[in-house]
Amino acid sequence: MRVYEKVRDGIWNYNGLFELVDAWVEKNGIRMVFKFKLTMTSEDRVKASPNTFKEHNRLIPSWVKQAVWKRDKGQCVQCGSMDHLHYDHDLPFCEGGTSLLPENIRLLCARHNLQKSGRIE
Secondary structure: OEEEEEEEOOEEEEEEEEEEEEEEEEEEOOEEEEEEEEEEOOHHHHHHOOOOOOOHHHOOOHHHHHHHHHHOOOOOOOOOOOOOEEEEEOOOHHHOOOOOOHHHEEEEEHHHHHHHOOOOO
16 A cells, blocks of 8 residues: 655655555544554565556655754745645755755745756756
């Protein structure tokens, strides 16, 4: 299954492909809580399946997203917009840029990210 992480209202990020290992229900007072144990799929399985994303190493870890969000104050670094934000690779992933360092990731609004495309600024 594909797993997405909620950064804040309206902002979701793809976290990769996972396998469901176990599931259970815990009753918390009058509320029922569904819990799941997931494991990330291996790259071999990702490559073997034609309907899955193959850019597995491109994923930005949660700790990097949190550091970038805090550093950039939850707004586009170019115009200050707080809507439709994207995590952007300063040095594009296709040019060898890493997803594992906050220094190579920044927040851009959709407009500025689409204008930038794969260029290095």
